[in-house]
Amino acid sequence: MKKAMSLIVVAGVGIGALFVSTSAAATKPASVKVNLTEFSIVPDKASVKAGRVVFRVKNIGVETHEMVVVAATSPEVLPLKPDGSVDEAAIPQAHKYGETGELKVGKSKTLVIKKKMGPGSYVLFCNLVEKMPNGTTMVHFKSGMHTLFTVT
Numbered sequence: 404m405k406k407a408m409s410l411i412v413v414a415g416v417g418i419g420a421l422f423v424s425t426s427a428a429a430t431k432p433a434s435v436k437v438n439l440t441e442f443s444i445v446p447d448k449a450s451v452k453a454g455r456v457v458f459r460v461k462n463i464g465v466e467t468h469e470m471v472v473v474a475a476t477s478p479e480v481l482p483l484k485p486d487g488s489v490d491e492a493a494i495p496q497a498h499k500y501g502e503t504g505e506l507k508v509g510k511s512k513t514l515v516i517k518k519k520m521g522p523g524s525y526v527l528f529c530n531l532v533e534k535m536p537n538g539t540t541m542v543h544f545k546s547g548m549h550t551l552f553t554v555t
């Protein structure tokens with residue numbers, strides 16, 4: 404009887420250890436480095452496995468930029484404002500995954516996506532609209548500052 408008890412305890416510890424190591428692997432987020440410049444968004448990998456994702460975003464350009472993450476099949480399907488920037492208010496909350504906010508030249512930000520990213524297509528984009536001294540605007544999204552990102 405005593406022997407049987409200790410066997411059960413050992414088995415229990417074994418299962419516990421297995422569970423801990425499996426869940427640790429599952430919660431370790433995928434890490435993606437992203438460079439922002441005029442006018443492109445360049446991740447160091449085009450896809451990651453589904454789950455937690457962390458974007459390490461750096462502005463290597465000469466102007467302020469940002470990065471917004473939304474679920475979408477392509478940049479072309481995103482709703483636009485008349486000026487050609489993305490109408491973020493028209494994107495369902497469920498499709499929004501986070502954003503860095505404005506990053507000045509040379510600045511970095513670690514964007515931890517709070518929701519798990521499921522398999523599918525996402526668009527990373529900069530939605531800044533600059534007012535130029537001559538009164539015109541420079542719309543970063545319209546200038547091509549977006550890229551498709553895949554979660555498998």
Ligand SMILES: [Cu+2]
Pocket residue numbers: 467468469529530531543548
């Ligand atoms: Cu930008």
